[in-house]
Amino acid sequence: MTGALPVALGNYVALASVMFFIGVVGVLVRRNPLVMLMSIELMFNAANVLFMAFARAWLQNAGQIFAFLVITVAAAEAAIGLAIVVAVFRSAATVDVDEVRSLHG
């Protein structure tokens, strides 16, 4: 098996960039906090694609370890984010992020 990637490295960078961009647009455009959290997950996964591709390109375990840590942090972030959504829904009686202003200070 040769050391070359299935496709050139730049294609993975392009795929991850497009995915990250879609995630950014989702966070900016949507008002539903659940969909915003899912868009954040998309961005986490875009970063993971890059870690995997570069780990494979230079045959470094550190990239895969880092992707593993990113998955762990994403799990913690999703749990806390969803807990905040549930708490806000209970107290503010809405799930529209434009109507939740009590945290603005």
Place this chain on the structure above:
Amino acid sequence: MIAFWIVGAIVVASAVWTVTARKPVYSVVGLLINFAALAALYLSLSAEFLAVIQIIVYSGAILILFLFVIALLSSGVAPFAQGPNRLPRIVVPAVAIVAVALVGLVAGINGAAILTPSVSPSGSPLGPVGSAGVFGSVADFGKALFTTHLLPFEVTALILMVAVIGVVMLAGDQTPYVGSSKQAARVERQAREAILRGGDR
């Protein structure tokens, strides 16, 4: 080679669906397809352990958590369907700028020479996915995780513990902000009625 383009098309299409779907449940389904396609992509990058982790942790745990919250918040009320209702005026120029930047990025990176070594730092060679002891296999990943990168792994445990405690503090209490449980029930009833009246404003 062709697999990358098929998987890439699925990844982008499902990501767009995730962001544009009207109901959050459809977004979860889009995300599920996205993560499954990414697992296939990881397999093609000799990351067999992380492909399995992707399925188990993301599809099995995180997405189910999303589904539970959606079921919890929309039980008894109409599903709070809200489309992409912020006017995305900046999207068109942003897409143009990103597209131009991407072409330059891909050309620049593809022009650079990559010298893939024959053996990884943990001593594993590149080989077919699924073979024992190759780069990215469970043994190779575990060896690196528990020797060279032990400290980050332990910090991960701390992060998860803090997250669990935080979730219990945030959502474990039945009445976090309102005074009595009767008042909480009233607030929740008002929320459901408001959503039923026209949550999709």
